[in-house]
Amino acid sequence: MYKAKVNITLRKSILDPKGKAANHALQNLGLTAVDDVRIGKFIEIDIDAESEEKAHEVAEASCKQLLANEVMEDYSITIEEYSPELK
């Protein structure tokens, strides 16, 4: 089994109002070293595939067809091996 970890964020060119609001709040907390905040989604997918490559293909297809909307979002995928019994 493999675990795909998917990060989805708004495309860089798009204003992220949630990130901006969080950034303002962090500034108000005195964390002025914070320069920018982007808020996105983190999705874990357990995939039963024979190889890491195949697992990546499944994750990629999942992102393209449903999980991300490429009109406004970018995504990145990392694949890890994982054993369900060690959960």
Add this chain to the structure above:
Amino acid sequence: MSKKIGVIIFPGSNCDHDAYHAMKSVMGAETEFLWHKESDLSGIDLLLIPGGFSYGDYLRSGAIARFSPIMNAVVDFAKKGGPVMGICNGFQILLEAGLLPGAMLHNEKLRFICKDVHVRVERSDSIFTSRLSKGDVLRLPVSHGEGNYFIDDAGLDSLKQNDQVLFRYTDAEGKITEDSNINGSVDSIAGIVNRQGNVLGMMPHPERAMEKTLGSEDGKVLFESLFSELQIA
């Protein structure tokens, strides 16, 4: 044979009865509900995809509804030139389904907006606005958290070139001001049609502005346009 209007219901739709009432009681048209698991649209002459929160807006608004069984039939219906009107969540579903270009972001100021707004009619040669004139201003309610229409520059150019923008948010005089663009939409866009002109998506709710007793009947003229173009009732 009289023409028939279909109102699609997804799990989480909540303007389905508003739409049904607007069509059946106010417009007096033969209207039926279509559950999202249906796949047969035969006999339907106009499809309404109502507002709401299909599938709880999980993932993105409209993202999951777009894979409901009925959507294949909706895509076929639209590709054959059948008139489709997506309102609010219906608009979001049409975007996710690729029947209209672009996507919806959260409102720029993050607030859910529920109030009457003004939109300017940008074309009077569409089936949805044939009883209106370019520049007319309608007062219609909006009720959405994700209505900030986004399309990239190339997409916007293409929308403009093909005259696909049907409504823009304006003030009561039809002017675009800093405040009139309520949700931060690209180019103040409130509603667009596909290139063929038979699919409309709009964030404001014309079906909730059908009777004076409910505040405004400005929405009615859209359906009067459609009904006369499609020779319904």
